[in-house]
Amino acid sequence: MPTWAWAVLLLVLVWAGWTRLTWLSGREGAADLVIYSGRSEALIADLIAEFEAEQEWTIHVRYGQTAELAATILEEGANSPADVFFAQDAGALGALARAGRLQVLPTELRTAVPAPFRSAQDQWVGISGRARVLVYHPDRVAPHELPTHWDDLRDPAWRGRLGWAPTNGSFQAFVTAMRVTRGMDATRDWLIGLRDLRTRSYARNTPIVWAVVAGEIDAGLVNHYYLHALARQRAEPLPIRNHYLDEVLVNVAGVGILDTSARSEAARAFIAFLLSDRAQRFFTEETFEYPLTGRVDPHPDLPPLSALQTPDLDLDDLDDLEPTLNLLQECNIL
Amino acid sequence: MCVTHRYACSWWAAVQRGGRLTFFPGRIPAGSPAVRVLAATAWGVAILCLLPLVYLFVRTLQIGPGIARILGRARIWQVGGNSVALTLAVTASAVCVGTSLAWLTTRTDLRGRRFWSAVTSLPLVLPSYVGAFALIAALGPNGMLQAVLAPLGVERLPSIYGFPGAWLALTLFTYPYVQLSVRAGLRGLDPGQEEAARSLGLSSTQVMWRVVLPHLRPSIAAGALLVALYTLSDFGAVALLQFNAFTREIYVQYTAALDRSAAAVLGVMLVGLTLLILRGEYHLRGRGVHYRSGPGTARRQPVVALGRWQGLACGWCALVTLLALGVPLLVIGYWLVQPASVANPWAGVWGQTMNSVSAAGVAAVTAVIAAFPVMVYSVRRPGRSSRWAERCGYLGHALPGVVVALALVFLGARHVPRLYQTGPLLILAYVILFLPLALGPLRAALLNLSPRLEEAAAALGATPLRILRTITLPSVRPGVWLGLALVFLTVMKELPATLILGPTGFHTLATRIWGATEEALFTHAAPSALILVVVSAWSLWIILQQEESVR
Incomplete structure (x- = not known):
């Protein structure tokens, strides 16, 4: 192809690109x-x-x-x-x-x-x-092992079996809620307790659900709907379940x-x-x-929503993330 | 042959004497209007690239004494150390993989050379978040590999998470930068020099180490620099592979705390780190001449017979391709054949493809045009001013996309609201982020062009513009094509700037993939991911054809 043809092609491409971009930017009014x-x-x-x-x-x-x-x-x-x-x-x-x-x-x-x-x-x-739940694999978590309270997860039996997503907004909101309702010290103990049990960190909720499906971990702290959204996409039913604890944060x-x-x-x-x-x-x-x-x-x-015991919390307080982040960093989780 | 031989002898003597060649700057007379225009244009581009830095400083100054508190956290330094270690490791391994593949696919009788040459550069088209996701699916605990090995009694694979996984993923998705750059470098080599070295009694291994590799130094350095900056600024892969890098820290500040000032302090630290890397590259790239100064034209290069190494070489290419390209394609394919959760996962893909291609096309052309004055200035007028103009051009690439995007939100919405969330501002963001991808190849190409040619034209009375049109541009065409390709492919998969700065309603393939995976709708993401890979691969192929036909 001669040089001039390339130049024409290039000009047409640039022109087409610009018109497409500016056409879409006509948001004024x-x-x-x-x-x-x-x-x-x-x-x-x-x-x-x-x-x-x-x-x-x-x-x-x-x-x-x-x-x-x-x-x-x-x-x-x-x-x-x-x-x-x-x-x-x-x-x-x-x-x-x-x-x-x-x-x-x-x-x-x-x-x-x-x-x-x-x-x-x-x-x-x-x-x-959106409720915070524990997603688990029934083959690897016995019914009697299921926690009724978040503190139950600090049991040494959970060593290396749990997953969470410290950089994820939902998780941070959950920690903030715990901090507001139960105080800084109790939250720190809980976080350190789970950290010392080698709880695995994931980037987001979805990878946690996948990890539970794959058997990488036995249970994970996630929002309730990921399980259902994933299940709908798969031909075969997912082998995992959601467990609602006694107190459920609904963000x-x-x-x-x-x-x-x-x-x-x-x-x-x-x-x-x-x-x-x-x-x-x-x-x-x-x-x-x-x-x-x-x-x-x-x-x-x-x-049903009415069956869930939600913590006594003003959701506005969930914006107070600074102390939560400091806490997560102090505990070397984030 | 005789002239070449004489030249090579004197060249070789120079190498032996000083170990380093003297640098002959092209003699555009100082103070001529052409130089002033060149310098002004180059600095114009450089200043545009400094815009995010202005924003970072504004935000940093706002916190005042709080800076001490942020810098005092031991964690920050630890995480910074993590990032440096990862960057060094990834760069080193990407250089090894990239250089070996480039050499195998250009200079040897590797079986299926053209095929390998095409497919080994393809991992470049995969967004790192897609690649890392696929790698986890394949090599993670209970992944595909584990399933394959399970009957053999392998119960647990070494963990992919953390440093090893991040290192592997980033190496696999960045080595093409080195490969493409070295490929261009190898094609530009004058076989006469190798012949001369051979005729002076060096073995082929010695020729490799003492002639070929030193001449490839600028190409390797250019590729390595891109790899290093990419690794430093990547967020997707390190987040998925659970490696605590500096970008993750910045991201947490922005997204969780909405603390733009703390994030800005970290951004400034990242810029400082980038300047160190640029200094390192400056020393690494060397200052020798790389153009032919003997008469005659470059000839076809000799082909090295691999002999009994053939199988090993093919295996190496296959292994890299399988990990970097096969695995992600397998995962995309898996989701393509799953029953869709939405009515038609292909709906809207055509519009997104057009948007992606036009945005990436305009960005690529704009970036190469912008890179040209910066690089000509730097190569032809080396000095402090041109060196800093070039360095400014590299800064944006080391910042995570979200930092550059928010900087342009700040400047755009407040100072040029007419341009805010329009195409031009988005293109500016792309250029700031990806200018280095055009700078590197152009530099290598310009170094291969003897300034004597330009000088001769000038002596014969040609105007600077005419010289540019008739000599400089045609000679650096391989570099221009490579630059276009790299910017185009990278913009195709760019996410944060597109989301934040794109015109409202402007959806690209990348934003669609992100939107769908965010909700775990993988069946919805798969068609866009497939089209992204196909279109990118096709463009890469066309561009490599062009590059090939030039020589």
Whole structure:
């Protein structure tokens, strides 16, 4: 191919690339609502499309990791294009609320969900619940071995058999909850106890579930829905089970409206949609999470929310991660 | 032959005398307008690359006395030590693997040479988070290998987690940087020099150690530098393989504590570490001349007969390919044939592919154009100013993507809101992150071009632009192609900057894979992963063909 032909090809490629990129960036005035979603597209794109069709609005969604999006919103400052932040855990919402970046929600939205699952300052509201459980392999964990309390895991019989994910937000929220409800010293003892039992560290929840399936470990500390999500993808049934302890932390995925949002009407409509029976049922069926409004039943494979003993805790406190991180680092876990 | 021989004798005498060759800088007359324009453009690019550093300093200064507390943690230094150890180990092993494969596939009669040449560079197209995941599935406790060995009575494999796993994974997914760079270097070698050395009585092993390898030093150093910076900034592989590296610490600060200042302090430390590495590379790369200065044209290079080593060489290629490419493809294939949990896992793949290709294509062309002035300045006008301009270009590559992305969020949203979350800013992020991938190959290519040619043209009255068009550009084409390839492939799999800075609704194959694996929807991720590998492999193949046809 002669040089000029390459030059033409190159120019066409660059031109095509730029038009594609700039075409997609035409967000000025085009969107009626901009959502920053820490929940993945694979999960909620269909739901958002439904809302979009219902309202005939143009909605832009930026998908990312909850914490990175929260950091992005903080760095954007007053020029943030986001209207709504849909977070995977209450801690990130709490952090934005503490930085003064969330609006107070109207009464009908915040009362749609019972008290433990929304912000005490009414700045965010939970959409779906996620319980902390112990996932285990019944062939390698005898029924009498199953713990009733988290402290039971400190038994030497568990040496080298457990897995956790210290860098994961859900785990850190769990430790924060323990710290708030039981105090710093008890939490430190618990962490050191499990660390000394050679509890294995994983990057996230999913690898823990895989490790239990593979027999790498016998049990792991995870959120309840990973097991169900994985089971649905496999032809043969998964050989593992969830065990709910006596006290179960139920964290939430929730939403808040940013202080810089000029389109709060659309934002409120979106939150109202997420709290509708249709959306609550969607989370129940698609993600196996707990619906929170009380008008929809959880998935039949799950114990009812009312049967779970949740710790006496203000979920807003889960944003107080600094002491948790210091504690995890002090214990040489993180 | 006679002239070449005479030249080689004097060249060889110089090597014997000083052990090092004198450096002849190209003589673009100092103070000429061309040099000033060149310097200004190079520094323009360098300053763009310093943008993340500005942000890091702003955030670092905000914490004030808190810095002492952060730096005082023994852990930070321990984790820093972990990262340094991993970087050294991975670089050393990647150099060995990459150089050996490059030599086998370019200079020997290895059976299936063209095939091996293509497949051994392919691991480059795999995102390290996908690769590490696959490696765990294959070599982890109760993984595929364990299942195969179980009937033989092997009950437990050595653990893949921690240092050994991170070392293996990063070596397997970064050695192509060295391989491609050395490959280009080997092709540029003048066989006359080896012949001269042979005619002066050196054995072939001696020729290898005293002629070929010294001449490959810039290529090896360029590849090793990319490997080192990649290892330093990688998060995906070290996190999955449970190795406590510096990036994990930064990541924890950002994501868990939302503490941007503490993360910034760590980022600045990482930049300091990078400067040390760049210093090391500067000494390693050497300062000899690498272009032919004798008359005549480069000829086909001699092919080394492997003889009884043939089997071993093939086995080596097969082993590396199996681990670095076969295992990940096997895992992707496994998920492709599982029943899908969603209606159609292939939906939207076409749009994502177009987005990935166009973003990566624009980024690759932009990065190579930006790298050109920096490298010409550095190679043709060596000195303190040009050396620092080049070093600035390398800094972004050592920072984790999330740091560069948040820096551009900070600067973009606050100071140029019109550009924020648009294509141009995303491309800028890519260029800052991946400019070194274009710098390295260009450097090697420029070193192979004798400045005498450019000088002769200038003496005959050609303008600098004409020289650039008719002499410099055509001669460095292999380097340009390689640079394009490396940037293109790396942008294809880039994640954090794409997620944070991409135009809203801009989905690429990488973001789709990430989104699906995040929810453990592997059947959903598999089609995108397959397309990513196929498209990347195809582009790599085209580009290597181009590179081949140039010579």
